Amino acid sequence: MHYFSTNKKAHSVNFREAALAGMAPDKGLYFPEEIPKLSADFISNLKSKSKAELAYEIIKPYVSNSIPEGVLAKICSETVNFDFPLVQVNEDIYSLELFHGPTLAFKDVGARFMSRCLSYFSKESKKKTTVLVATSGDTGSAVANSFLGVEGVEVVILYPSGKVSNIQELQLTTLGNNIKAIEIQGDFDDCQRLVKEAFSDNELNQKMNLVSANSINIARWLSQQFYYFFALQQWSHPKPPVICVPSGNFGNICAGLIAHLSGLPVAHFIAACNSNDAFPDYIKSGYYNTKDSISTISNAMDVGNPSNFVRILELFNHQHEKIKQKISSFSVNDELTEKTISEVHRKYNYLLDPHGAVAYYSLRSYLDEHPHEKGIILETAHPVKFNTVVEPIIKKHIEVPLSVQSLLEKQKITVKINPMFGLLKKELK
Numbered sequence: 001m002h003y004f005s006t007n008k009k010a011h012s013v014n015f016r017e018a019a020l021a022g023m024a025p026d027k028g029l030y031f032p033e034e035i036p037k038l039s040a041d042f043i044s045n046l047k048s049k050s051k052a053e054l055a056y057e058i059i060k061p062y063v064s065n066s067i068p069e070g071v072l073a074k075i076c077s078e079t080v081n082f083d084f085p086l087v088q089v090n091e092d093i094y095s096l097e098l099f100h101g102p103t104l105a106f107k108d109v110g111a112r113f114m115s116r117c118l119s120y121f122s123k124e125s126k127k128k129t130t131v132l133v134a135t136s137g138d139t140g141s142a143v144a145n146s147f148l149g150v151e152g153v154e155v156v157i158l159y160p161s162g163k164v165s166n167i168q169e170l171q172l173t174t175l176g177n178n179i180k181a182i183e184i185q186g187d188f189d190d191c192q193r194l195v196k197e198a199f200s201d202n203e204l205n206q207k208m209n210l211v212s213a214n215s216i217n218i219a220r221w222l223s224q225q226f227y228y229f230f231a232l233q234q235w236s237h238p239k240p241p242v243i244c245v246p247s248g249n250f251g252n253i254c255a256g257l258i259a260h261l262s263g264l265p266v267a268h269f270i271a272a273c274n275s276n277d278a279f280p281d282y283i284k285s286g287y288y289n290t291k292d293s294i295s296t297i298s299n300a301m302d303v304g305n306p307s308n309f310v311r312i313l314e315l316f317n318h319q320h321e322k323i324k325q326k327i328s329s330f331s332v333n334d335e336l337t338e339k340t341i342s343e344v345h346r347k348y349n350y351l352l353d354p355h356g357a358v359a360y361y362s363l364r365s366y367l368d369e370h371p372h373e374k375g376i377i378l379e380t381a382h383p384v385k386f387n388t389v390v391e392p393i394i395k396k397h398i399e400v401p402l403s404v405q406s407l408l409e410k411q412k413i414t415v416k417i418n419p420m421f422g423l424l425k426k427e428l429k
């Protein structure tokens with residue numbers, strides 16, 4: 001398999017090169033030259049396969065000979081070695097819980113797959129590999145956790161001081177070993193700008209393999225297909241589900257769409273957005289206008305210009321009409337999000353996090369217009385990650401899962417710097 005750049009001004013590359021580069025040199029996103037078609041047999045036998053087997057068979061054509069089969073099989077089985085339960089919330093809505101991984105958010109899947117691929121690739125390289133990532137919370141913790149102890153790879157995480165939740169900060173800053181957390185005295189945009197400067201700095205790039213771990217990386221993007229298949233494995237209704245994805249940079253929903261185009265039965269997709277509504281506007285009008293991001297309580301989706309939008313265009317040959325047929329989109333404000341958390345908890349005794357609540361409200365709205373369908377929301381994070389939002393709404397304390405309780409006793413270790421590239425460069429060398 002080869003990957004072309006969506007800007008069409010860079011060479012096609014294989015999986016290894018695309019995963020190591022992150023973004024293409026012409027600043028486009030890598031996109032597979034063809035979408036593999038899964039056989040009808042494969043689709044009708046989903047239930048008879050293990051998660052690891054499914055993951056392997058789905059990703060194999062994308063990786064082709066960049067990684068030997070035995071190594072890839074092991075990477076796949078380690079990537080998905082936790083639960084992905086499909087939980088029924090009420091008569092027509094189910095929740096695919098993607099928060100049972102080590103950092104309690106769906107990003108664990110992409111990060112675990114990517115870290116293991118890079119670990120394999122770094123063994124073939126003489127230069128040291130440094131993964132550099134800017135985070136507003138969830139990405140950094142998933143990346144840190146999945147690269148912990150990976151030989152030959154150092155991870156540097158930039159996060160905005162005072163702007164991530166307590167649990168998120170502890171997840172980023174207490175691991176030590178090959179994981180270094182840098183606290184930036186600025187906001188998330190400062191962190192992102194510093195990361196970009198590092199990637200265009202010749203001296204640094206000559207010295208080390210500088211790798212980006214953000215969601216445009218194909219290793220993260222494509223492996224997110226796995227759990228859409230796990231959802232269908234657990235689906236018992238005759239008609240395929242409507243799947244509703246809480247969306248920010250649109251990497252997650254793009255993975256679902258590519259799974260669908262390769263044969264996974266899905267009736268319809270819903271891109272659920274908070275007040276950051278560039279995509280819902282596009283669906284309505286056919287015009288895409290990027291916007292400044294607005295802060296909300298579902299902050300992992302506070303994105304004004306979703307980076308994977310170009311991949312959606314590519315998946316549907318830039319045809320607005322086709323995109324509209326397959327994807328509906330809603331914008332849900334904070335007030336409705338809070339109301340949804342409260343109502344679903346009261347009526348069905350199911351606890352949503354703010355991102356899941358945006359998805360629930362969107363799916364509910366769609367099903368009200370399409371009463372013969374049933375649907376699935378992707379619950380992308382554990383509510384405890386957003387306890388300061390959720391607890392006052394339900395007026396109850398949320399138990400911290402055992403797996404993260406020990407975090408609360410740990411000491412954070414960071415380097416704190418002003419948002420100046422010279423200072424970051426010193427830390428990287």
Ligand SMILES: *Cc1c(COP(=O)(O)O)cnc(C)c1O
Pocket residue numbers: 105106107138139215246247248249250251252253300301355380381
């Ligand atoms: C990152 C994130 C999202 C958004 O996912 P995209 O792939 O960027 O659309 C949604 N929910 C949670 C909890 C996240 O961490």
